[in-house]
Amino acid sequence: MLKEKLLEDLKNSMKEKNIVRKNVVQMIRAAILQKEKDGGVELKDDEIMQIIAKEAKTRKDSLPDYEKSAREDLINEVKEEISIIEEYLPKQLTKEEIIPIIQEIIKETGASSIKDMGKVMDQAKAKLGVSADGKTISECVKELLNK
Numbered sequence: 001m002l003k004e005k006l007l008e009d010l011k012n013s014m015k016e017k018n019i020v021r022k023n024v025v026q027m028i029r030a031a032i033l034q035k036e037k038d039g040g041v042e043l044k045d046d047e048i049m050q051i052i053a054k055e056a057k058t059r060k061d062s063l064p065d066y067e068k069s070a071r072e073d074l075i076n077e078v079k080e081e082i083s084i085i086e087e088y089l090p091k092q093l094t095k096e097e098i099i100p101i102i103q104e105i106i107k108e109t110g111a112s113s114i115k116d117m118g119k120v121m122d123q124a125k126a127k128l129g130v131s132a133d134g135k136t137i138s139e140c141v142k143e144l145l146n147k
Contacts, residue, residue, distance in 0.1 A: 002045045002088070003032065020077065024084045028052055046129070049089065053130040056085045060133075093132045098140045101127060106144060114145045 006029050013021040031051050036043055043051075059082050066074040086092075105123045109116065124137050 002048045020080050021084055024081050028055060028085070028088070031055060049130045052085060052088050053133070056082055056089065057133060059085070090131045093128065095136060095140055098128065098132050098136060099144065102137070102140050102144055111145060114142065117141055117145060120145070
């Protein structure tokens with residue numbers, strides 16, 4: 001279903017001559033195709049979401065470098081790409097929404113110190129999926145385990 005939406009969006013962006021959107025959608029489709037060929041499998045929507053989330057993270061990670069070099073053209077282009085990519089992802093949870101979920105996981109796992117962070121992170125990533133990025137989850141877990 002998500003693959004069909006991407007294909008439809010690609011066609012529309014080509015008709016509308018929206019170059020940035022076309023390039024972003026093509027890049028996502030290429031990443032999906034590569035993963036499918038490497039694994040010899042047909043990806044499901046949740047696996048496609050992970051690829052899309054990874055592409056968003058890659059761009060977010062590159063922003064500070066562009067900001068250091070004061071390349072406004074690249075900064076604006078990357079921000080536009082991020083906003084396009086995020087259209088395909090579920091709404092990102094805020095720290096306030098993540099903390100209660102992590103508190104529950106800490107209770108379930110019996111985690112008591114920062115040494116248990118890996119155990120908590122594994123479950124948190126599994127439970128939250130692509131609705132929260134790893135960096136935010138990590139910050140919340142550290143905050144709660146250091147209390």
